[in-house]
Amino acid sequence: MRDSFDVVVIGSGAGGAPIANRLVRQGKSVLVFDKGPLLRPDYEVPGRRSDYRRDELFSSGAEKILRVPGLANAGVSYYSSHVEPDINDEPHVYRGPDNRDYGTIEGYTAQVVGGGTQLYGGVSLRFTPTDLRLKSFNEQRRSPLKDDPAGDVKREARDWPYDYATLEPYYAMAEELVGICGTNDNQQKPFTSGNRYQPPLQPNPISAYANDGMAELGRRLGSNIEPYRTPLAVITRDHAPSGRKIPRDAAGNPDPESAKTSYVNRYGDPLGLKSNTWVSLLGPVAREAGFEIRPNCVVTHLSSQNGRVTQVHYLDPGGIARTVSGRIVVVACSAIESVRLLKLSAAQDDDFDRRINQNPLLGRYFLTHCFGGARALMPGRFDKSKALDADWATDCCATDEFLEANNLWAGAAIYNNTSDQALPLSLFRTHGSQDLDTLWNGFMSDVGMRADGFIKFLDDEFGRGLSISFMANQVPQFDNRIELHPTVKDKWGRPVAYVIKTWHPHDRYLMDTMARQCGNVLRYGGDPVGRNYPIQGQGAIYMAENALARMANHILGGARFGTDPKDSVLDPQNRAWEFDNLYVTDGAFMPTSGGANPTLTIQANAFRVADHLLTRV
Amino acid sequence: MAVAVRDPGSEYVLNHCTKHLSRSGPPPEPGDEAAATAFRARIAEAWRFPIVGFVREVRPDDAPPVNLVTFVYKTTPGDGRPVAVLGTFGTLYEPIPLTPVLFEGEDTGYRAVSVEVPVAELHLYKYLVDGRFVLDPINPQRKRLANGRTWSRFFTDGFLQPIILEPWELRILYRLIDQILPFRSGDAENFLRRYYFGLNRDQRKAEMPKAFRLDESVGEVNAIDKLLARDEAHRLADYRICLKQIDRALRQQNPFVEPYEMPAEDFIELYDKMANGVTIAGWDYGAYADPKFFLYLLRRHAVTTAFAHPRYAGNVGAAGWAYLEFRYADRNKKTLFDWRAALEKPLGTSPYYS
Ligand SMILES: Cc1cc2nc3c(=O)[nH]c(=O)nc-3n(C[C@H](O)[C@H](O)[C@H](O)COP(=O)(O)OP(=O)(O)OC[C@H]3O[C@@H](n4cnc5c(N)ncnc54)[C@H](O)[C@@H]3O)c2cc1C
Numbered sequence: 008m009r010d011s012f013d014v015v016v017i018g019s020g021a022g023g024a025p026i027a028n029r030l031v032r033q034g035k036s037v038l039v040f041d042k043g044p045l046l047r048p049d050y051e052v053p054g055r056r057s058d059y060r061r062d063e064l065f066s067s068g069a070e071k072i073l074r075v076p077g078l079a080n081a082g083v084s085y086y087s088s089h090v091e092p093d094i095n096d097e098p099h100v101y102r103g104p105d106n107r108d109y110g111t112i113e114g115y116t117a118q119v120v121g122g123g124t125q126l127y128g129g130v131s132l133r134f135t136p137t138d139l140r141l142k143s144f145n146e147q148r149r150s151p152l153k154d155d156p157a158g159d160v161k162r163e164a165r166d167w168p169y170d171y172a173t174l175e176p177y178y179a180m181a182e183e184l185v186g187i188c189g190t191n192d193n194q195q196k197p198f199t200s201g202n203r204y205q206p207p208l209q210p211n212p213i214s215a216y217a218n219d220g221m222a223e224l225g226r227r228l229g230s231n232i233e234p235y236r237t238p239l240a241v242i243t244r245d246h247a248p249s250g251r252k253i254p255r256d257a258a259g260n261p262d263p264e265s266a267k268t269s270y271v272n273r274y275g276d277p278l279g280l281k282s283n284t285w286v287s288l289l290g291p292v293a294r295e296a297g298f299e300i301r302p303n304c305v306v307t308h309l310s311s312q313n314g315r316v317t318q319v320h321y322l323d324p325g326g327i328a329r330t331v332s333g334r335i336v337v338v339a340c341s342a343i344e345s346v347r348l349l350k351l352s353a354a355q356d357d358d359f360d361r362r363i364n365q366n367p368l369l370g371r372y373f374l375t376h377c378f379g380g381a382r383a384l385m386p387g388r389f390d391k392s393k394a395l396d397a398d399w400a401t402d403c404c405a406t407d408e409f410l411e412a413n414n415l416w417a418g419a420a421i422y423n424n425t426s427d428q429a430l431p432l433s434l435f436r437t438h439g440s441q442d443l444d445t446l447w448n449g450f451m452s453d454v455g456m457r458a459d460g461f462i463k464f465l466d467d468e469f470g471r472g473l474s475i476s477f478m479a480n481q482v483p484q485f486d487n488r489i490e491l492h493p494t495v496k497d498k499w500g501r502p503v504a505y506v507i508k509t510w511h512p513h514d515r516y517l518m519d520t521m522a523r524q525c526g527n528v529l530r531y532g533g534d535p536v537g538r539n540y541p542i543q544g545q546g547a548i549y550m551a552e553n554a555l556a557r558m559a560n561h562i563l564g565g566a567r568f569g570t571d572p573k574d575s576v577l578d579p580q581n582r583a584w585e586f587d588n589l590y591v592t593d594g595a596f597m598p599t600s601g602g603a604n605p606t607l608t609i610q611a612n613a614f615r616v617a618d619h620l621l622t623r624v
Numbered sequence: 625m626a627v628a629v630r631d632p633g634s635e636y637v638l639n640h641c642t643k644h645l646s647r648s649g650p651p652p653e654p655g656d657e658a659a660a661t662a663f664r665a666r667i668a669e670a671w672r673f674p675i676v677g678f679v680r681e682v683r684p685d686d687a688p689p690v691n692l693v694t695f696v697y698k699t700t701p702g703d704g705r706p707v708a709v710l711g712t713f714g715t716l717y718e719p720i721p722l723t724p725v726l727f728e729g730e731d732t733g734y735r736a737v738s739v740e741v742p743v744a745e746l747h748l749y750k751y752l753v754d755g756r757f758v759l760d761p762i763n764p765q766r767k768r769l770a771n772g773r774t775w776s777r778f779f780t781d782g783f784l785q786p787i788i789l790e791p792w793e794l795r796i797l798y799r800l801i802d803q804i805l806p807f808r809s810g811d812a813e814n815f816l817r818r819y820y821f822g823l824n825r826d827q828r829k830a831e832m833p834k835a836f837r838l839d840e841s842v843g844e845v846n847a848i849d850k851l852l853a854r855d856e857a858h859r860l861a862d863y864r865i866c867l868k869q870i871d872r873a874l875r876q877q878n879p880f881v882e883p884y885e886m887p888a889e890d891f892i893e894l895y896d897k898m899a900n901g902v903t904i905a906g907w908d909y910g911a912y913a914d915p916k917f918f919l920y921l922l923r924r925h926a927v928t929t930a931f932a933h934p935r936y937a938g939n940v941g942a943a944g945w946a947y948l949e950f951r952y953a954d955r956n957k958k959t960l961f962d963w964r965a966a967l968e969k970p971l972g973t974s975p976y977y978s
Binding site: 008043044045046049052053054055056058060061062063064068069070071072092093095096118254256257262265268269270277278301302303305322323324325326327388389390392393430431432435447450451452454455457458459461462465469470498499500 | 635638639640641642643644646647648666668669671677678679680681682683701727728729730731732733734802803804805806808809812851855856858859895899900916919920921923924927928931932933935936944945948951952954959960961962963965966967968974975976977978
């Protein structure tokens with residue numbers, strides 16, 4: 008078994024795969040580890056039957072009971088996807104508002120080759136230039152900030168160590184190599200390298216309300232900013248960089264519309280049209296001599312000598328402990344697990360400990376997104392089962408003028424969800440409960456929904472629900488952090504991750520403000536005359552019962568990068584200060600979480616790091 | 625008939641077993657039931673074994689549907705003792721050997737074999753480890769035979785007969801679920817009759833026996849039986865206890881008729897009491913404190929089995945989906961739930977997804 012490589016990449020998702028792709032293409036030897044299985048799209052299986060299924064029980068399956076001793080919610084039910092870790096085996100624990108410890112499934116993306124990009128909705132937005140300079144922006148701002156009496160924002164906001172212009176070519180590279188469809192007109196971000204999107208598919212007809220409502224919102228805000236087609240990681244044309252092809256119909260013509268099935272968010276794509284990192288970046292280099300992947304292998308810790316990571320320790324699929332080494336070691340396990348891996352390594356290795364903990368920041372400034380939106384039952388009914396995750400987006404709440412006018416520190420992307428609640432079980436299990444920890448609860452306890460009441464529910468809801476979401480920056484807080492849990496262990500006896508976080512008062516204010524704008528999109532869009540359509544509700548995750556667990560699948564920060572070794576865990580190239588060859592490239596590097604879904608930015612940054620690594624190996 | 629043994633490759637086996645079976649501590653010794661029980665108890669989804677999956681080779685279009693069933697036995701790497709499986713899916717005199725599953729050429733300690741088994745079947749099996757017959761230490765499904773012997777059990781997709789619920793339990797369950805699902809309104813009932821009638825003869829032969837009183841349901845009771853036999857076996861106790869309470873409560877409510885023949889009003893009355901936390905005469909609260917909790921469970925199970933993919937044995941012939949397809953259409957009578965387009969043939973019509 009080969010045990011030394013130019014580069015060892017731990018984690019095959021958004022942060023890891025771009026690096027493997029670029030280095031293998033340049034003739035380097037790269038080993039990729041992933042804890043999860045290597046499930047293949049149909050075209051890699053001889054009988055063309057993928058292990059991903061269009062089956063609603065694959066995204067949230069049979070009931071399991073949380074049985075981890077000592078957790079306050081032991082005994083609750085949970086329903087995980089076929090590619091999520093089992094939280095009885097590997098719980099993520101968070102501290103609840105009552106200071107007691109709870110288990111949650113919220114902090115995982117997915118445990119499978121491709122990571123979270125297998126299950127993601129594929130919304131692939133760029134951050135705005137202001138997102139990368141929130142410290143400067145807020146220092147120079149004219150209007151005061153709301154609900155920030157202690158001045159936390161100005162103290163804790165950080166500029167990224169590079170500006171948008173530096174990242175821009177890598178955004179373009181990611182859009183091209185990953186395979187993304189969308190439109191760039193009306194986006195409030197410069198596309199200096201040109202438009203690399205594939206053309207979008209026809210929007211689902213229900214999204215016309217969103218389009219109209221967003222346009223009206225732009226008018227009312229005075230900016231006249233129009234919506235654009237949400238960039239989605241789905242190919243709509245044959246994709247040369249990955250060799251993927253659009254299915255051909257009986258007449259031999261490409262049939263890109265066949266990608267619209269609503270088995271999208273929380274489903275792996277059996278046809279490989281969704282651009283997860285396996286089909287877009289790793290599969291295409293799998294036959295190259297330098298590439299090797301070891302799925303079903305969990306990396307347990309790293310050890311170092313004099314600032315060089317010398318060994319990567321892992322358990323093979325049979326649980327046998329083995330090691331490999333790499334000239335460069337890249338950690339990309341999704342932020343919570345990356346921080347945990349670094350902390351577990353420090354606990355076992357003095358050299359590693361001294362260097363990674365040269366300041367107290369590892370695990371600190373953990374971030375997710377301020378997230379929420381609004382929902383309404385629209386006047387018309389549509390076939391929502393033919394949809395991708397989102398159709399329209401608008402940047403009208405992300406401009407500097409909007410932030411000044413609303414006393415906000417940072418902006419948000421707003422987009423409509425199209426595939427949510429499109430299929431019958433997803434409609435039932437998310438009725439009244441939107442997050443993973445409380446699936447089914449709303450349906451089960453809505454006991455009046457039975458027989459004719461059930462039909463009424465279906466008549467009201469089926470094919471009529473439209474939701475609008477916002478995705479915004481969360482204020483970085485030193486006390487929001489990942490630790491190792493003092494007592495709870497995983498199935499191998501290793502301490503699990505412990506998430507401690509709260510929402511800042513300004514976060515709440517921001518979420519209220521943005522949720523209102525999402526509500527307005529529906530009010531305007533549902534009623535073109537009076538612009539006052541009744542909506543079901545608007546809100547944000549801080550209001551949820553398990554608000555402290557909620558992460559919207561966006562797991563960021565905890566090892567932020569920066570220019571000052573005293574103020575960051577990673578240097579501007581994502582290298583751990585005090586280490587020669589250790590890099591962290593998943594969402595953990597972010598000092599601020601950005602006003603949009605994070606994955607495209609994780610990928611773009613990873614492509615940037617890949618260019619840097621090419622100068623080193 | 626000879627069993628078709630297939631080799632889906634070690635990647636396939638490891639993909640499906642590592643998450644569940646790789647954990648600290650040695651695997652149980654063959655035949656050590658106490659150790660097996662302790663080992664199994666730590667695996668949240670032990671019911672996934674043997675792995676009931678799909679054949680990965682190309683199969684002729686007219687080949688009868690089968691599952692790929694993969695038996696996995698865990699020992700320590702280097703263990704040379706032979707492991708084989710003997711079961712009713714093959715001949716009972718020819719054990720089929722499991723072979724070591726390799727990772728990068730090295731023994732992982734897993735032993736596995738994959739065989740084709742027709743869909744809608746139930747089978748019993750044992751492992752033969754080093755000349756000794758043992759139960760599958762991972763799979764919790766067991767069947768005790770009349771002769772007192774216990775075997776390990778599995779079933780393939782769309783299995784039709786009740787496995788664990790008694791006929792009287794099935795009957796009451798059927799009536800209770802009527803109160804939850806939308807299929808008992810005049811419209812829906814008529815639709816289902818027409819739908820099943822409209823299936824062609826072969827489909828009907830295949831589908832009709834599946835569903836208990838199929839004309840008025842979509843087979844959800846049968847599918848709940850499967851859930852309790854396997855995926856949610858931890859809920860069997862709730863059903864066992866509560867169906868007894870429900871039977872007793874109904875008899876108190878209406879002493880003149882057998883519960884399953886009672887008019888709908890009796891079931892509605894009981895449903896409402898359970899839903900509203902009203903004290904139910906005849907319910908032993910010492911045995912089960914919270915009738916509402918059971919109602920919640922029943923609601924989730926009813927709707928899951930009625931609308932999940934038919935491979936889980938409910939939603940027979942996709943009648944649950946077809947009901948939505950028929951109910952919701954635009955002005956031109958074009959359906960607003962065109963579920964077939966995304967799904968595999970013969971259930972759906974997708975030319976691309978199988
Ligand atoms: C349902 C869902 C919908 C989403 N929708 C969107 C969206 O629309 N847009 C968007 O931008 N983002 C979305 N996301 C988030 C997106 O998936 C993540 O932002 C992205 O995948 C994060 O990349 P990463 O590299 O940090 O981690 P991941 O992509 O999760 O990759 C981490 C990988 O590391 C592996 N790993 C972890 N620990 C170890 C270890 N010790 N040893 C070996 N391997 C290990 C894991 O198995 C995993 O494969 C969504 C996520 C989910 C779950």
